[in-house]
Amino acid sequence: METQESSSKELKLSTNIKDNMNYINSMFNNCPDIIRKKVIIADSKEGYFIYPKALINIDVLQRDFIKPILAMSLEELYDDDLVNKLSLSEAGYRYELNTIVSEITDGNIVFIFDGSNKAISYNLRTFESRPITEPVVEKNNRGPHEGFVETLDINISILRRKIKNHRLKFRNMKVGAASNNQVAIGYIEGIANPKLIDDLYEKIISIDTDGLISLGPLEQLMKDNQYSPFPLYIATERPDKVMAGLFEGQLVILLDGSPVVLLAPVSFFAFFQALDDYTSNWLFGTFSRIMRLVAGVIAVFLPAIYIMITSYHYYVVPLNLLIPLAESRAKVPFPPIVEALLMEFTIEMIRESAVRLPTYIGGSVGIVGGLVIGQAAVQAQLVSSLFVIIVAVTAIASYLIPSHDMGTALRVIRFVLMILAAGFGICGVTFFISLLFAHLVKMESLGQPYFQPMVPTKLKELKDTIIRVPTIFLKQRPDIAKPLDRIRGKNK
C-alpha cells in the first residue's frame, strides 16, 4: 500500500497526452460531472480541458481560456512563461498527476496538452451561494444584520471587508481523508499569540476522519474535552462577533461548507455575552449581563430546588406559601420527581418539535404548548400549578442565553441535577455544585483556563464579565487569548 502511494505521489505528467488522459479517465470514471473537453491545438496536437461542470463559469472559460489557447502557436504553448501571458486571474503550472486530480475536485480547470509535461491549472470557482442574511438564531437590536454563508471564500471576503488590514491572515489546511474539506484559521498578526495559533493548527491537522459535515464534528474531534457538556469554543454566524474576537487576539476557525465559525480561546462567561451589551450604553449592558447570569442559574437550579424542597426539606417553605403549595400538591397523584420529569420532558419535546416542524406551523406550536398543555395539565390535576410556573420560568430563562451550545449544556445538566435532588435532597445539590465547579475550573479552552476571570482571579478582566464598564475603561485587551499587544487603538 505504501509503495503504491509514494509512487503515485511522484507520478509526474508525461509528455504523452494519452498516458496522462488514461490516468485521469481511470480516476474520474463514473463522474459525469467532470467534463473532459478535447481540443485540437496548433499542429494538430491534442489537448484536453478537464473541469467540473457546475463549479465554474462557462462563459469566462470559453472566452478567456479556451479561445486564446486555440489561437496560440506551438512555440507559444511550449513557452515556460505561458501562464503569465494568458489573461487568467489565478493560474499556475502543475507537474504531478495526483495534484491535478485533487485540484479538479477542488473546482479548478486543468489544461494538459500533448508534448508538454506541464499542466495549467486555473481557479475559476463560481458557484451558487445563499445570499447574505441575518442568522436566524443570533439576532440583535442595533448591530449589523449580516451572517456568514457556506462558501469559505465569501466568508473570508466578508471578514476582509470588515477588517481592511493586511495583518488579517488566514492559515489554510485540509481536513478529512475522503472529503478534503478546507479549513482556515483566521487571526490578526501582531495581536494573536503565535503559540496559540500553532497549538490550534496542530490540533486540527491531527484530526483523522472521513469528512466534516459541519462544524460540530470538527469541534468535538479537536479532543479537548470530549466528556464535558460545556462548549469550549463559541460557535457564531455573525461577522461582527468574529471581528470583535479577532481584535482581542482570538482565533477564528472557518470551515468550507459551514456558515458557523468557531472562536477560540474563550472563557465560560463569554457564552453569556451578546453583541447588544456593547452597542447599547453600559448601564443596560451591565443590567443585561447580570440578568443573563441569573437566568443561567435559574435555568439550572429552579426545578431541582422545587423537588428538593417538596421531597426533603419542607421546612424551608415560607409560611405564606405553606398551605397553598400543599393544596396544589395534594391534588397531584405523583411524587414531585415524577411530576417534574413529566413536565420537563413535555417542554423539551415541544422545543425539539418546534425545531423540526416547518416554519409555518412552528409558531403555533409554542402557543399550543404553552396554553393548552400547561392549562390542561393543571386542570387534569397531573401537575401542580406552582410547578407549571416554575417550568415556564425555567424555559424562558434558558432562552435568555445567547449561545445555543451553552443553552443545551445547561438543559442537560438540569436533568442530572433534578435526579440528584430527588435522590439525595440538599446533599445531592451540594454534590452537584462541588462537582460542577471542579469541572468548570478544570477545563481549558485551547490551553487557557475556562473559568477565568473568576478562577484564576484576574481583577482587571472582571470589568467586562459580569458588568460592562463604560467603553472608556475598555482600553486593554482581555488576557484570555494572551495577545501580544495589550492596548487597543493606535495612540499608545
Add this chain to the structure above:
Amino acid sequence: MKNKNAISSNQLIFFTVASQVGVGIIFLPAQLAEIAGHDGWISVLIAGILFSFFILIVAAFMNRYKKKSIVEINRLLYGTYLGSIINVCLAAYTIIFSAAILRMMVEAMQLMGLKYTPRIVLTVFLIIPSIYTINGGLKVICRYLHITVFIGVILAIYIVLILGRIRPTYLMPLGEAGAKSIFNGVWTSIFAFLGIELIPFIYCEVNDKNHVVKKVLIGNLISIIIYISVVISTTGLFGEEMIKNLQIPLLSLARVCYSNIFERLDLYFVTTWVMAMGCVLRCYLFSGYYGAINAFNIKTRKWVVALIIIVLVCVISLEPREFIYLKERTKALGWIGFSVIVFYIFSYILSFINKRGVSR
C-alpha cells in the same frame, strides 16, 4: 505535557486558609468555652501567633532543599530505611485525617435531615467530587479552593445578621479565666490551625518560592481573623454558659438567623460548610496521594495508589460508629498533627548536622 501540579504562591494562600479553616471551626467555640470561658478568643490568637512561628521555621526548613518534597528530604536526612518508614507514617497521617474529615462531612449531612440514608452511601457520594478535583492535579485543586471566598462571604453574612444581638458583656470581663485556662485553651486551638503541615508536601511545586513565607503567613492571618470572628460572635451571642451545651456552635448560630422572605437560613449554611470541609478533604487527600507517589517513586499506574488511598479513607471513616467518639478522635488528631510539626522542627535542626542534599 504541562506540569499539572505547578502552582503560584498566591494560590498557596488559598491552600493554607482552606486546609486550616473548615474542620477546626466546628467544635472550637464550645471546647474553648468549657476551658477558658469567654476568653477563648485570646487562646485562638495566641495559637495563631504560635503557628506563625512554626510557618517561619518550616519554610526555612524547606528552603534549604530547593525543589525537593518532604518525602525525599526524609530519605536524605534519615537514611533510606528510616526515611521510608517516616514517609509511610506521614502518608498514614494524611489518610487518617482525611477519614476524619470525610466522617464529619457525612455527620453534617446526616444531622441536616438525611438521618436514615446509609453512611456508606453518603461516604461514597461525598468523596466523588474530591476524587475528580484531585485527578486534575494541584493546579485544579487550588483553583477549586477559590470557592473559599464564596464560603467566607456567606459566613460573613451570617455573622452580620446576628451582629445586633451580640452582647459585649458576654465577653467581659477580659481575662477572667486566668492565664492557666487560656494556656490550656491554646492546646485545644491547635487542632484548628493544623493544615500547614501539608505545606512541605507541596512546597516543591510552588513556582516562586521566595514569596512562599509571606503568602503562607497571610493565609494564616486570614485564618486567625476568621476563627476569632467566629469565636467572638458565637460567644457574644450565646454566652459562655449556653455555648458549653451546644455541639456545633456555628450551626446554632445559623439556626438563629432569620429573614423576612426565607424564614430559616440554616439549611444553606450547612451546605456551604460541607463544601468548606470538602476543601480540607481535597488538600489532605492530595497530599497523601502525592506523598505516596513520590515516596515510592511510582510513575505508571498511579491510579492504583489513588484507589488504595480512597478505599482506605472510606473504610477508616466508617469506623467510629457513634458521634461522641468522633469528638475524642479530633482531639487525638490535634496532638498527632502537632507532633508532625514538631517533627519538622526537629528535622530542620537535624539538617544542620546532616547536610546531605542541602542546596546553597
Add this chain to the structure above:
Amino acid sequence: MKKIISLILLVMFSTTSAGCWDQKIYEKIGFDLQVGIEPTSDGALLITRSMPVIGKGALSDMDIIKIKGGLLRETRDKARLRSPKSAEGGKVQQILISRSLAEKGIHELLEVFEREFINPVLAYVVIVDGSPYELIETSHKFIDKPIPPFYINELLRNGIKGGAVPECRIFNYDINYFDPGIDPMLPIIKISGDGKEIEIAGSALFSQDKMVGKVTTAETSLLRLMSNRLKKGSTVFYLEGDGEKIKKGAAVSYQLKSHQLKVSTDNNKPVVTIKFSLNCILEEYKWGSIENPEEKERYEKLFSKELKDRCNKVLKYTQEVNSDPLGIGDIVRAKENSYWKSVDWSKAYKDVQFNIEPTIRIVRSGVIK
C-alpha cells in the same frame, strides 16, 4: 469508572423506589403549626397540636389533636396514629404554654426544639392565661380572623415592633435562661373578654425558669426601652386636670435617641443609672396644646416625671418578684466582677438602687398647635 456506574444505579433505584430513605413528601406531611402544653390533673402533660387541613372535602381548616403524654416527641408519635398526615414539627410557629405550667418551670419543655435540627428555634414561646387547648379551639372558630397560627403570629410580630411584646423566640428565651445575670420575659395571651379575639394581656416575668410575675404591655415597652431593646413606640401620658375632660391623656410617639446604662457599687450595693432621651411627637391632645416654647418645656418636664415614676414602679415590682429582665446582673458581672462573685445575685437584686433619668424632647406637634 465502576464507582460511577454503581452510583448511577444507586441513584436510579433510589428515585424510582417508593421512598428514598429520608424522603418527606411535602403534601403527605401534617405541619404542626402550634403546640400547646398544659398540665393534666394527674401530673402528665396534655399536648395540643394543630395543623392545617389540606385537600378538598374538608369542612374545617384546622385539625386539632389533643394528646396526653410525658414527652413532646412521644405525643408526636401518638398524633401520627390519629391524623391522616404524618405530623412533623419543622414549621411550628408558636409554643403555647399554660400559666400554671409556667410557674413550675418551662426550660426543659423547649429542649426538643434546640436538639433536633429540623425543629425551628425561631418559634415564639407564649404563655397562655388559661388552657392552650381551649384557646386554640375557640380561636379556630373565629369567623373574621385568620387561622390561629397566622393570627397569633401577626399579633406577636406587630407587638414586638410596637414594643408591647418582648422578643420571645425560643433562642431568646434560652440565651436569657442560661445567662445567670438576666431573666427571660415572655408575652401572655388570652381570649378577650367578649370571646371574639385573642388579646395580648401583658408579659410574664421569669426568675430563671419559673414564672413569678406579670406586667402590663405598657410596662413591657418601658422595660424594653430601658434595656435599649426598643427603638420606637408610642404611649399616653395622663396629666392633672384631665379628670373632667372627655378625652383623657396626651398621646405621643417616641423614638429612642440615646441610651446609657451605668452600674457602680456604693457601700457594697449596686447602683444603676439609666439615662435615656426620647424624641417625641405629639399626636393627640387638645387644640392649642403647645403655643410657645415655655409650654413645650413644661410638658416635657411633666412627661419626664411621669415616665420616671412609671419606670421606678415597674422596676420595684421586678425587684419584689426577683426577676431581672434588664440584665443588670449581667452588666454587674461584666463591670464589677469582684462584687458579682461575692454575692448571690438572686438575693442581691432587690437591693439595687435604680436612678432613672429620662429626657423627653417634643420635636414636633403635628399640623396644628
